[in-house]
Amino acid sequence: MAKIHVTMKVNGAEVEGLVEPRTLLVHFIRENLQLTGTHIGCETTHCGACTVDIDGMSVKSCTMFAIQANGSDITTIEGMANADGTLSHLQEGFRQMHGLQCGYCTPGMIVRAHRLLQENPAPTEDEIRAGIAGNICRCTGYQNIVKAIQYAAAKAKGVEFKEAAE
Amino acid sequence: MIPGPFGYHRPASVGDAIKLLASLGEEARPLAGGHSLIPMMKLRLATPGHLVDLHGIAGLKGIHRDGNRIAIGAMTTQHELLASDEIRSSLPILQEAAALIADPQVRYRGTIGGNVANGDPGNDMPALMLTLGAAYRLEGPSGAREVMASDFYQGAYFTALEPGEILTSVTIPLPAAGHGYAYEKLKRKVGDYATAAAAVVLTMAGGKVASCAIGLTNLHETPLLAVDAANAVIGTSLDAASLKKAAAAAEAIMSPAADARGPVEYRKHVGGIMVTRALQRAAHRAK
Amino acid sequence: MNDLTPTREQRTAALEGMGCKRKRVEDIRFTQGKGNYVDDVKLPGMLHGDFVRSPHAHARVKSINTDEALKVPGVLAVITAETLKTVNLAWMPTLAGDVQMVLADGKVLFQNQEVAFVVATDRYAADDGVSKVVVDYEALPVLVDPFKSMAPDAPVLREDLAGKTTGAHGPRKHHNHIFEWSVGDKELTDAAFNKAEVTIKEMISYHRTHPSPLETCQCVCSFDKIKGELTIWGTFQAPHVIRTVVALIAKLPEQKIHVISPDIGGGFGNKVGAYPGYICAAVASIVTGKPVKWVEDRIENLTATSFARDYHMTTEIAATKDGKVTGLRVHVLADHGAFDACADPSKWPAGFFNIVTGSYDFPVAHLTVDGVYSNKAPGGVAYRCSFRVTEAAYCIERAMDILAQKLGMDPAELRLKNFIRREQFPYHSALGWEYDSGDYHTAMRKMMESTDYAALRKEQAEKREAFKRGETREVMGLGVSFFTEIVGAGPSKNCDILGIAMFDSCEIRMHPTGAGIARMGTKSQGQGHETTWAQIIASEIGIPADNIMVEEGNTDTAPYGLGTYGSRSTPVAGAAIAMAARKIKAKAQMIAAYKLEVHEDDLEWDIDGFRVKGLPEKFMSMKDICWAAYNSVPPGMEPGLEAVSYYDPPNMTYPFGAYLCVMDIDVDTGVYKVRRFYALDDCGTRINPMIIEGQVHGGLTEAFAIAMGQEIRYDDGGNVVTGSFMDFFMPTAVETPRWETDFTVTPSPHHPIGAKGVGESPNVGGVPAFSNAVNDAFSFLGSTHIQMPHDYWRNWKAAKSLGVLG
Numbered sequence A: 001m002a003k004i005h006v007t008m009k010v011n012g013a014e015v016e017g018l019v020e021p022r023t024l025l026v027h028f029i030r031e032n033l034q035l036t037g038t039h040i041g042c043e044t045t046h047c048g049a050c051t052v053d054i055d056g057m058s059v060k061s062c063t064m065f066a067i068q069a070n071g072s073d074i075t076t077i078e079g080m081a082n083a084d085g086t087l088s089h090l091q092e093g094f095r096q097m098h099g100l101q102c103g104y105c106t107p108g109m110i111v112r113a114h115r116l117l118q119e120n121p122a123p124t125e126d127e128i129r130a131g132i133a134g135n136i137c138r139c140t141g142y143q144n145i146v147k148a149i150q151y152a153a154a155k156a157k158g159v160e161f162k163e164a165a166e
Numbered sequence B: 001m002i003p004g005p006f007g008y009h010r011p012a013s014v015g016d017a018i019k020l021l022a023s024l025g026e027e028a029r030p031l032a033g034g035h036s037l038i039p040m041m042k043l044r045l046a047t048p049g050h051l052v053d054l055h056g057i058a059g060l061k062g063i064h065r066d067g068n069r070i071a072i073g074a075m076t077t078q079h080e081l082l083a084s085d086e087i088r089s090s091l092p093i094l095q096e097a098a099a100l101i102a103d104p105q106v107r108y109r110g111t112i113g114g115n116v117a118n119g120d121p122g123n124d125m126p127a128l129m130l131t132l133g134a135a136y137r138l139e140g141p142s143g144a145r146e147v148m149a150s151d152f153y154q155g156a157y158f159t160a161l162e163p164g165e166i167l168t169s170v171t172i173p174l175p176a177a178g179h180g181y182a183y184e185k186l187k188r189k190v191g192d193y194a195t196a197a198a199a200v201v202l203t204m205a206g207g208k209v210a211s212c213a214i215g216l217t218n219l220h221e222t223p224l225l226a227v228d229a230a231n232a233v234i235g236t237s238l239d240a241a242s243l244k245k246a247a248a249a250a251e252a253i254m255s256p257a258a259d260a261r262g263p264v265e266y267r268k269h270v271g272g273i274m275v276t277r278a279l280q281r282a283a284h285r286a287k
Numbered sequence C: 001m002n003d004l005t006p007t008r009e010q011r012t013a014a015l016e017g018m019g020c021k022r023k024r025v026e027d028i029r030f031t032q033g034k035g036n037y038v039d040d041v042k043l044p045g046m047l048h049g050d051f052v053r054s055p056h057a058h059a060r061v062k063s064i065n066t067d068e069a070l071k072v073p074g075v076l077a078v079i080t081a082e083t084l085k086t087v088n089l090a091w092m093p094t095l096a097g098d099v100q101m102v103l104a105d106g107k108v109l110f111q112n113q114e115v116a117f118v119v120a121t122d123r124y125a126a127d128d129g130v131s132k133v134v135v136d137y138e139a140l141p142v143l144v145d146p147f148k149s150m151a152p153d154a155p156v157l158r159e160d161l162a163g164k165t166t167g168a169h170g171p172r173k174h175h176n177h178i179f180e181w182s183v184g185d186k187e188l189t190d191a192a193f194n195k196a197e198v199t200i201k202e203m204i205s206y207h208r209t210h211p212s213p214l215e216t217c218q219c220v221c222s223f224d225k226i227k228g229e230l231t232i233w234g235t236f237q238a239p240h241v242i243r244t245v246v247a248l249i250a251k252l253p254e255q256k257i258h259v260i261s262p263d264i265g266g267g268f269g270n271k272v273g274a275y276p277g278y279i280c281a282a283v284a285s286i287v288t289g290k291p292v293k294w295v296e297d298r299i300e301n302l303t304a305t306s307f308a309r310d311y312h313m314t315t316e317i318a319a320t321k322d323g324k325v326t327g328l329r330v331h332v333l334a335d336h337g338a339f340d341a342c343a344d345p346s347k348w349p350a351g352f353f354n355i356v357t358g359s360y361d362f363p364v365a366h367l368t369v370d371g372v373y374s375n376k377a378p379g380g381v382a383y384r385c386s387f388r389v390t391e392a393a394y395c396i397e398r399a400m401d402i403l404a405q406k407l408g409m410d411p412a413e414l415r416l417k418n419f420i421r422r423e424q425f426p427y428h429s430a431l432g433w434e435y436d437s438g439d440y441h442t443a444m445r446k447m448m449e450s451t452d453y454a455a456l457r458k459e460q461a462e463k464r465e466a467f468k469r470g471e472t473r474e475v476m477g478l479g480v481s482f483f484t485e486i487v488g489a490g491p492s493k494n495c496d497i498l499g500i501a502m503f504d505s506c507e508i509r510m511h512p513t514g515a516g517i518a519r520m521g522t523k524s525q526g527q528g529h530e531t532t533w534a535q536i537i538a539s540e541i542g543i544p545a546d547n548i549m550v551e552e553g554n555t556d557t558a559p560y561g562l563g564t565y566g567s568r569s570t571p572v573a574g575a576a577i578a579m580a581a582r583k584i585k586a587k588a589q590m591i592a593a594y595k596l597e598v599h600e601d602d603l604e605w606d607i608d609g610f611r612v613k614g615l616p617e618k619f620m621s622m623k624d625i626c627w628a629a630y631n632s633v634p635p636g637m638e639p640g641l642e643a644v645s646y647y648d649p650p651n652m653t654y655p656f657g658a659y660l661c662v663m664d665i666d667v668d669t670g671v672y673k674v675r676r677f678y679a680l681d682d683c684g685t686r687i688n689p690m691i692i693e694g695q696v697h698g699g700l701t702e703a704f705a706i707a708m709g710q711e712i713r714y715d716d717g718g719n720v721v722t723g724s725f726m727d728f729f730m731p732t733a734v735e736t737p738r739w740e741t742d743f744t745v746t747p748s749p750h751h752p753i754g755a756k757g758v759g760e761s762p763n764v765g766g767v768p769a770f771s772n773a774v775n776d777a778f779s780f781l782g783s784t785h786i787q788m789p790h791d792y793w794r795n796w797k798a799a800k801s802l803g804v805l806g
Helices: A024-030 A090-097 A108-117 A127-132 A143-156 B014-027 B037-042 B078-083 B085-090 B091-100 B104-108 B112-117 B124-134 B227-233 B241-253 B264-285 C008-015 C067-071 C081-085 C123-131 C186-194 C239-250 C276-288 C298-304 C387-406 C411-418 C439-448 C453-468 C529-541 C571-596 C622-628 C689-708 C761-779 C793-803
Strands: A004-010 A013-019 A051-054 A057-060 A071-073 B006-011 B028-030 B050-053 B064-065 B069-074 B133-140 B143-148 B153-155 B166-173 B178-185 B197-205 B208-216 C046-051 C059-065 C076-077 C091-093 C099-101 C114-120 C134-139 C177-184 C197-210 C216-224 C231-234 C257-261 C292-295 C306-317 C325-335 C365-370 C379-381 C473-485 C504-510 C516-520 C549-554 C603-605 C609-612 C615-621 C642-648 C656-666 C672-682 C742-745
Touching: A004 C081, A013 A024, A051 A108, A051 B133, A051 C298, A057 A108, A057 B104, A090 A108, A090 A143, A108 A127, A108 A143, A108 B104, A127 A143, A143 C689, B006 B014, B006 C571, B014 B028, B014 B050, B014 B133, B014 B166, B050 C516, B064 B085, B078 B091, B078 B104, B078 B112, B085 B091, B091 B124, B091 B197, B091 C276, B112 B124, B124 B166, B124 B197, B166 C067, B178 B264, B197 B264, B208 B227, B208 B264, B227 B241, B227 C504, B264 C793, C046 C123, C046 C276, C046 C298, C059 C114, C067 C076, C076 C123, C076 C276, C081 C276, C091 C239, C114 C123, C114 C276, C177 C257, C177 C387, C186 C306, C186 C325, C186 C365, C197 C387, C216 C276, C231 C239, C231 C276, C239 C257, C257 C672, C257 C742, C276 C292, C306 C387, C387 C411, C387 C473, C387 C761, C411 C439, C411 C473, C439 C473, C439 C656, C439 C672, C439 C742, C453 C473, C453 C656, C473 C761, C504 C529, C504 C571, C516 C571, C529 C549, C529 C571, C571 C603, C571 C609, C571 C615, C571 C622, C571 C642, C609 C622, C615 C622, C656 C761, C672 C689, C672 C761, C689 C742, C689 C761, C761 C793
Parallel strands: A004 A071, B006 B050, B028 B050, C046 C292, C231 C257, C306 C379, C325 C365, C516 C549, C672 C742
Antiparallel strands: A004 A013, A051 A057, A051 A071, B064 B069, B069 B166, B133 B143, B133 B166, B178 B197, B197 B208, C046 C114, C059 C134, C076 C114, C091 C099, C177 C365, C197 C306, C216 C231, C216 C292, C306 C325, C473 C656, C504 C516, C504 C642, C603 C609, C609 C615, C656 C672
């Protein structure tokens, strides 16, 4: 199959590449762009480790072709930190609340939580749990991930998050 | 888990899409949200030679009210259904069901057209469409036609779609004002298809069921309209005996497959319970 | 002293040592997508390998045609068993003393067995090549049910073992028999049963499941022909063991093998074993002269690499009428699949299953285990547990509930009556273990008070009455579990892998500026070793944890270690760290004495340095000692400040805990709700309470998944029916219960810092708590034992069989 030229904005930078139509977006991101923070966990659209943000939507990049993202605006985990390089509220929340262990689901989890908080800046615990239900974590049992997201929501409002990881 | 090679096409209009499908022939498949097709391609259980991506067709998106009907473009996503004020006020059962489909990421990509058109018995929207009396607009090389959802499903993955046809929109008559509704879905976890699910739309008058439609998901190779079950409760106050009759009538038309969700007997049994619970919840909501 | 002089509390806090909820150093990179996992490794000219796998569970391979595959653009080679035979690698030894096909040699023995390895320029071309390999199979009769493995007419699975009447663990009774393992005193146990007032007997199955870390098994192998060196990046929980295995089976000099475990995306036991993918990638690199990457997909992971459990345990307890246990008799039928690839210490064919007497003072016990072959994937790994300890804990905890039911006693009361008492430690169990420490009564009573157990039982009694009156369709269950684990393999007197004693190691090197590096034989897969190991060092030698870098996973730089699994890291390597740190401290003391011009014995340790006894102003900080170690050591002393320790533990450690699960089940649908889950863990000294809590949350979640539905299930044809995350129950945040954690502290008396393991306790104790809750919910309707997993339809089936569905 002839390769096709695609361009897109990834983490604020214009990028381009040649892809086969069948090239999965996750492979384009990981192999062509060498942004390896986006992971592959299940390949059947269940685990969410490959989640990236595309045009304001959380998308499982293992279930989309790179060519379909032509012209779109993508943010991956590598684009989640603050402009000055410090950790975002969410990244800091995951660290403070012990919301990660092996770190493999973490990029997808943070990218997904970012969009969740954009759409719902003050989610309840149940809303957080439903909001991250497309992301599987094998290590944490989710409890501290929920706290990490609550921490970020509080910080975004300028409120100190009291609940500490026990 | 790598798809086989294919040619990619991204038409800008329905007309172009139809022309492409006609010229590419049987090797071509339309691509909507892709969350059924792409996993099948990665397993190489589907190996289309060409994909006609419908994402470039602006006209396939959107929710419009047309008198007492709601028209939903085929490429409207589950996420957009959930965000729509129009759907919230006039067809809330669609939001109740959409929220139970897969997970947030999938709902950003998954479309109503893909959900109703591919004939997967596990999909949730088809039973709702039967329940609501929806019609599908199918466009193909020989023009456009409208098919009632109740005439669309022929078998697992077999539908009334002719080769080269695309389902372009879904039209749903507005349910009566004050109707009650419920979609009861039993599943093992987020991301699973229904073990059994039932949709109910009804109206109540004087404490009795005045009208009722019941749809069933994943309990047969096609979605089902449980007509006898609905008839069993019309005119009743949903007393225990009528509910029991309705569940039994619904179970009588179910023929689910045994799978990891449970044996046939279990899936039918809980199918009946989903019907009962949906009826009760719908009645509770009716004004 | 002035106001700026830090207080003792401030100095201690600045160290972030043991007991501190130190935030993890790993998280800085992981939260930014800057982890470095195996699939992130990219080398110039790197090729990709992918497997052709068998669709059959049992078949003869009549031919393999690779012609069309080799024509696929990008495909460079297709490796088959015939290729591997030229380098004598068609079969490989397993950790359990068996052999395993690397690629199908004449036949296949389980679905998705590796048949051929396609090597191509990228993963897309490799997959295309796989789809073009044509294999001609002749189907053979399939053996799925382990209870039929030793039937006289059972199909012969392992033709390679024809005529072999002895295996690695003694005599074989049948062509599908692997071993029989017997422990305890049969005669005394039989005698106890003969005079028992009360006995129970139940066949308790622990179904086949899978660890399934979110990152699958993968590797990159790169063979340098000029230097004759092989470098392997892999998802290895035990990198040094992999190096030695490669040296032994590939006949390469061990110094020319470099094994690197970079960041690992979860292991849970899945990444202990050696898999055909590693061998094939290495051979492919040798054949092509290029680096070769192999990355397993999820379906391959679930169906081919290392299942867990599949133990079928016929369990009998003898007791007095008033509930004192007098004997335990267990027979296990262990389904090992097509090859015995259990990852146990060599002398333990059923792992440490003889911990099955649990937390109870059984005067006598007898255990036999029969291992058998079937047409299923090989494995038998310790999925988040020490070797077969989860099975043992489930067996005894379920059996104690069954006994309580028969006696009409409360399950908690029965346990309290039979616990090993605090004063009995060190306790010698009837099946041969020496329990190091415990205070079971305190832990159990704390659980019962914290949860108001008595009130919950009262509520349950009321709900049962309401159920009988037809007022509710819900039944309520209380799942009590009190587990004792055995972790920290292990003492060289009884633990080795391929002859290598199961010590572990630490090397600490302090730099002149008061910073240092610790290199370890362990390998974190998410446990946070980079954080916690530094905390131990900080407390031991008074250098802030932030100034200690922990490095694991590179066999060229790390001291030899046996790796991370079976909750052995803290019990073994944690001790090695403390011992190495103490060597540093001993040398530091000599340097400080020299610099302070006093005798060493006149110095006392004070948080972060040495002080002259009686002269508090004469103090030398560890930071300053580090500098002195590089410029003014005492005459005759070597400069530098470093130490290495290889720690051979004198005993295992025995963590324990008391768990309670409160569950409601809708009998009409079988749908359950975990209303509450309380977990009290005692892992001895607590290094980082935040990380311990995280480990408990994670282990409980895995226990929940396993007990309530996570299963590798085969149909009668040997096809896996739960081969993806759709059907293999992997709970999301929505299904996962909320966890309450608690603790007591009973230090290990033989461990330098008193610590035991914790990561696996919640899985070991959690599974019986969930299962006991389901069983307890239904028990008043007349059931004694409902097999796991307790997914919705099986709960419904149980309700139906008890006649409550009208």
